[in-house]
Amino acid sequence: MRVFLLHGMARTPASMLVLAARLRRAGYPVALFGYSVSVETLEAIVDRFVERVRREVAAGEEYAVVGHSLGNVVTRLASPRLASGFARFIMLAPPNGPAKSAWMLRRNPLFRALTRDTGQHLGDPEFFAALPRPTVPSLVIAGTAGPRKRWLPLGDEPNDGIVTLEEARLDGVPCIEIPALHTWLMNRHDVFVVIHRFLQEPTAFRGDAVGSSDSLRKAAS
Numbered sequence: 001m002r003v004f005l006l007h008g009m010a011r012t013p014a015s016m017l018v019l020a021a022r023l024r025r026a027g028y029p030v031a032l033f034g035y036s037v038s039v040e041t042l043e044a045i046v047d048r049f050v051e052r053v054r055r056e057v058a059a060g061e062e063y064a065v066v067g068h069s070l071g072n073v074v075t076r077l078a079s080p081r082l083a084s085g086f087a088r089f090i091m092l093a094p095p096n097g098p099a100k101s102a103w104m105l106r107r108n109p110l111f112r113a114l115t116r117d118t119g120q121h122l123g124d125p126e127f128f129a130a131l132p133r134p135t136v137p138s139l140v141i142a143g144t145a146g147p148r149k150r151w152l153p154l155g156d157e158p159n160d161g162i163v164t165l166e167e168a169r170l171d172g173v174p175c176i177e178i179p180a181l182h183t184w185l186m187n188r189h190d191v192f193v194v195i196h197r198f199l200q201e202p203t204a205f206r207g208d209a210v211g212s213s214d215s216l217r218k219a220a221s
Contacts, residue, residue: 050078
């Protein structure tokens with residue numbers, strides 16, 4: 001099964017190279033997709049991803065998408081137009097609801113300049129309410145190692161330093177919690193193990209909340 005890897009906002013495809021190498025060693029053909037919200041609209045990024053998949057996926061071929069952070073929003077927006085064969089969707093540290101961090105920064109001139117329309121969408125409840133839901137077997141892997149204090153921007157909620165656990169979860173989609181930070185989640189070996197298992201057997205992960213890292217080890221064994 002071919003696997004498309006989509007990085008997060010303010011990152012590059014290089015951030016997914018460790019995961020890509022592990023997937024290739026496991027026998028998966030890997031395609032890295034890059035974008036920049038500073039120079040492209042979110043709509044243009046989605047259009048390019050749809051076209052990229054169309055060019056690379058052969059008729060009758062199944063494929064998966066593994067996104068990190070904003071890469072999952074791109075995938076969800078693209079999903080109704082993606083080529084047939086989309087069979088697995090794994091969301092690493094996804095914002096599946098309005099992000100507090102983006103809402104707090106929405107009026108910041110530097111944030112607006114660097115993220116353009118994308119940054120504004122990430123704090124908008126109406127945008128997320130209209131976001132297409134996954135229609136293929138999907139899994140959320142969320143980090144919970146972010147600082148937790150009532151006086152911090154994300155408060156006392158479990159979070160990965162950027163996205164809270166509540167923002168990452170999506171009703172009806174299994175969610176695994178890992179004590180990791182947002183930026184490096186994709187580089188963890190235990191995350192790769194779970195991705196590999198899900199690509200092979202998505203039915204091994206059931207329920208809205210699979211649970212913590214202990215459940216992760218059990219689910220991946």
